[in-house]
Amino acid sequence: MSSAVSAEANGDGKIASVRDVYKSFGSFQVMNGLSLDFKPGAITTILGPSGTGKSVLLKHMVGLLEPDAGMVSVFGKDIWRIEERERAKLRKRFGVLFQDGALFGSMNVYDNVAFPLRKHTEMPEKDVGEIVTYRLKEVGLEAAWKKFPSEISGGMKKRAGFARALVLNPEIVLFDEPDSGLDPVRTSLLNDVILKIHSEDRGTYVVVTHDIRTARKVSDYVGLIWQGRVVYYGPAAEAFASDDPFVRQFLAGDSVGPLGMD
Ligand SMILES: Nc1ncnc2c1ncn2[C@@H]1O[C@H](COP(=O)(O)OP(=O)(O)OP(=O)(O)O)[C@@H](O)[C@H]1O
Numbered sequence: 001m002s003s004a005v006s007a008e009a010n011g012d013g014k015i016a017s018v019r020d021v022y023k024s025f026g027s028f029q030v031m032n033g034l035s036l037d038f039k040p041g042a043i044t045t046i047l048g049p050s051g052t053g054k055s056v057l058l059k060h061m062v063g064l065l066e067p068d069a070g071m072v073s074v075f076g077k078d079i080w081r082i083e084e085r086e087r088a089k090l091r092k093r094f095g096v097l098f099q100d101g102a103l104f105g106s107m108n109v110y111d112n113v114a115f116p117l118r119k120h121t122e123m124p125e126k127d128v129g130e131i132v133t134y135r136l137k138e139v140g141l142e143a144a145w146k147k148f149p150s151e152i153s154g155g156m157k158k159r160a161g162f163a164r165a166l167v168l169n170p171e172i173v174l175f176d177e178p179d180s181g182l183d184p185v186r187t188s189l190l191n192d193v194i195l196k197i198h199s200e201d202r203g204t205y206v207v208v209t210h211d212i213r214t215a216r217k218v219s220d221y222v223g224l225i226w227q228g229r230v231v232y233y234g235p236a237a238e239a240f241a242s243d244d245p246f247v248r249q250f251l252a253g254d255s256v257g258p259l260g261m262d
């Protein structure tokens, strides 16, 4: 590799950084110069109205979508200036919890959680079993290991998805609305699990949510996205005390303010 290429491939040295990213689907512009540096070891929540590009942002971070312009760097690498093979390796350092848990319906909870280990490592089954049991215990699903996704509740599916996202010891964990479809008590329990595991594993967590209570409970930092840009970013305590009109409107759930329907 020439030195010019390796300097470019170096990204900016941060664990996860999105710089001036533009992305459109057809004529529809979703990302509009979005920039955000994620603080290593912290939980950053991403708030924003529906359709504003939050899930698209997560897909860019994990290298499932390529920006039209701008840079996405993870683990110090500009992920679109490296080869697909290397990008695939970087993906394994992420844990992703999709909106619906995305469990395989044909596998029980145990096999779902074991899946990444069996797919990406040569680990003997005994070691797989130890890790799976440890993670299932951590999310409170030890007793449900034999059940199939159709036999468990929404909250349990989320927790199983979380356990699966953790088995490869990811340095970055992305949560796309971990609380969607959960009642307030289950949301709160799931948030407790997120906080407990974060305090042990100390990963860099990005949590997309609509739920202000989730944001209040788990955030170290808060980013507010609107129309494909970050319109506010700051430490959680500042965000929740902020006079910023975008933040005030979103936190208050107000129809009047700078956040419009378009
Ligand atoms: N692969 C795709 N092809 C075409 N359009 C897409 C694609 N992915 C996302 N979009 C569009 O981009 C916009 C942003 O989508 P995104 O899923 O990021 O929204 P979001 O902020 O996560 O919303 P929600 O809070 O409802 O989950 C939407 O209008 C969506 O229809």
Ligand SMILES: [Mg+2]
Binding pocket: 054, 055, 056, 176
């Ligand atoms: Mg979404």
